[in-house]
Amino acid sequence: MEANTARIDGFSINLYQTWLLVNCPQSYTASLRKRYGEVVALFTPLGTTFAIALTPNSARQILSADPAIYDAFWKEGFAGVAGSGSIWVLGKNEHRRERQLLSPAFHAQSFRGYGEVIREVTHQKIKHWQPGQTLRALDTTLSISLDIIMRLVFGAENGKFLDEGCRVLTALWRNMHPLFIFFPALQRGWFPPWSRYARAKNDFSKWVSKYLTERRARKDRTDDILGRMLAAHYEDGLPMRDEDIRDELITILLAGHETTATALAWALYDLGTCPDKLENLRIELASLGVEPDPELIAKAPYLTAVCNETLRLHTLLPEIARELVLPLELSGHTLIPGDSVGVSVMAIHHDPDLYPEPNQFIPERFIGRTYSPFEFLPFGGGHRRCLGSGLSDYEMRIALAEIVTQWDFEPVGIEREIRHDIAMGPKNGVLLRIKGRRTSDKN
Template structure:
């Protein structure tokens, strides 16, 4: 038996794309904890409780393929983690994960602190700012260093322009509908133009790197050094696909979470004061490592990820049947976890629309209640890194800036797979300490 749900895929897709949080909450109220949602990419069974989420994430990987690859595949390339499954997916994760965890990740602490301090030095009392521009500048530079290993001013500037060009030219329409990926559609032409310029940058970086010693700790060095059992290296197209995946997945997500966190902190003076007191307790010039071990900042990041869920749901495509919540979902259908609905469930998070970092102090909520990074065999490989970066950046910026909200009230809008602040969090710098 299939779960209940609404009809007419174009309308449901439109509602899901434009207002996912309200739409998913409404589906749950109308149809229950498992709902069959028709979409232009095919029907998806979506679940809304932590227990059912646990079932989705603990089901063996060979039950699943990635979802929506027809549309995403041509944008990110054939080797991407977004489009591969089985052995190729496992191999890709093994290659790409190490720099985003453990000692390799911590080696970037000083660089993250320097990049944040550099951006802070350009902000002055009396400025009107768009916080998302600042956090984007920080996250792009950090991605360029960790993924491409570029640190010289000229390459960072060129890389930043080209990356931002590609990411800005992606539009939700291209991500969700393959049919629009045609030169007749102007956004697709813009994307192709930006993508060609970005590919030239990657090709130049590959040539430079092959000429040099290539022994850095960045992802590109790892990809260039990777060999299969026969001793063959990766093809350039494969390297480009991995790099683009990391950029699409890693840059916009962290910059949006940071912008939302700053938005919440400037609207909640008690939370800002608690954060400042915690950082001040470390004395002058705290090490990046010390900044990442502060429980209140950690709680601010977690509560922002909950309150402003930026990836509203995570989806897989079934290749074997799945029994879930009393239903049997056949192969070929999608199965999804409605993360944003769980994050806003008042039984789990009382008064869910309030920003309360305290929820996450002293243990807080487990991984099937708080899941901004998804779960199971496709859980975000940048989760630890993103949290690490967010804590250092907030601890560097927020003790120094007194900000006041400017412009219209912020609301989340879709940017590709993510939801971000519509106006980019506009603020006035009342004082700089």
């Protein structure tokens, strides 16, 4: 097949432009969209092309193409971090098989019963806040999301086991470094950040093995995520191997912990800077009654709009990507195997024609208007769309409702977005001044 990628308008990307793409994705992709329109081709020093969709139309062409033409992007970098059995790095049939196996554990009905747990965990984490105190909201939201994800994955376990799991997982996550993801050649013992990460991963593996042995010996069949993995069988009747379970646990815990916590911290920041929106939200929540059913909370329209607008305004993963194993026609051009394609979610989420005043927090834009899956895509799309999106939406809504019902707060200073590892996050972790309690403490 003859390549005609050179006809996609683009440029040979240098180090400075790569830095801009990584560190200033919003302004840089806006300038690319202005200059190149639908799609831009970045010609890499490796001789391959990375074509980035900058509009919903080109995003649709990439995300609704046959999954068989794609492999995972940057497999080497992610395989070291999560393991070669991780869904992040599995390609083609193996990826489809793994998603089939894991998806039921992430269906809405699987975690619906956890609404009360989410509310209670949030309540316990914020009940010690003091009027007048200034705190880093991200510390609290990280602690909430870690506790919740551990309970969802490992069930109702509590006490020493959960504490140890939280400790090994926190060490794993804190030792993750973007350099060894982007440059897999640095995944060697002589590179200190990698050896620290490798040690943490080893501790995590030992902890998981100990727990799997104990859990199998108990022979109880629980419906937490781990229980579902232990009971699941692939189409050929084989169960998951321990090392695959371990790799998927690392993936789920890394993918789901910091992302949800960051989104929740941003929601507090945005609401704190827009008291009228916060008031609208409180009016809606009050109309649901005292301690309403979590299902009612999760479906509340204004709360849903607030969470969607937070995920749009602070696009946590500015870009998603795939590698081609078969050709793809994109906006009239042919890309060939070995090239990569991506979608700049950031560019689409900040397109002023789609989202007027794109840098303002306006939840009302999500009321009475539905955006297509190529216009609003905080969780990516197509066959690799985020597996935890339903869980994350649910958790964010219930935790946010609990916090705004319990406390009055305001942000201290202006927050800036910076790249943390792969995702974007608030530079100072969202500093909040706690003004006072809105309800009397229940316990």
